[in-house]
Amino acid sequence: MTVQASLLSHARAMRKEPSRAERALWKLLRDRRLEGLKFRRQHPIDRYIADFACVSRKLVVEVDGPSHMAMDQAAYDEHRTVRLRQLGWRVLRLSDSEVLSDERAVVAKILAALQ
Numbered sequence: 715m716t717v718q719a720s721l722l723s724h725a726r727a728m729r730k731e732p733s734r735a736e737r738a739l740w741k742l743l744r745d746r747r748l749e750g751l752k753f754r755r756q757h758p759i760d761r762y763i764a765d766f767a768c769v770s771r772k773l774v775v776e777v778d779g780p781s782h783m784a785m786d787q788a789a790y791d792e793h794r795t796v797r798l799r800q801l802g803w804r805v806l807r808l809s810d811s812e813v814l815s816d817e818r819a820v821v822a823k824i825l826a827a828l829q
Contacts, residue, residue: 718758721761728763729755729756733779735779735811736755736765736777739765739775739820740755740766742821748824748825749828751771751828752768752770754769757769759798760797760801762797762798764798771828772802773803773806774804775806775808775824775827776805776806776807776808777810777813778791778808779810806823806827
């Protein structure tokens with residue numbers, strides 16, 4: 715299996731088991747509900763899988779749970795963000811708690827990042 719095929723397979727599997735926060739955010743983004751823009755979930759970019767991506771605006775939205783607070787994960791996330799930016803993507807990171815507690819603020823942040 716090629717690296718790309720493996721990445722696609724992993725992305726499909728991840729779409730089947732979203733976190734609670736990912737499900738909540740997907741309800742806001744799916745079916746072009748946000749400004750008529752199409753978002754994809756668990757979208758492969760380079761060697762990474764973005765939680766959500768608006769390809770037309772080159773925006774990645776990441777939903778970070780508690781595991782992202784660990785030093786090794788934070789370093790990996792930063793490296794990943796740098797690489798995505800090198801590829802021309804903007805990256806917006808949101809916490810699980812933020813997504814689950816304040817939909818309006820989350821939508822406002824995403825809209826601001828899309829500008």
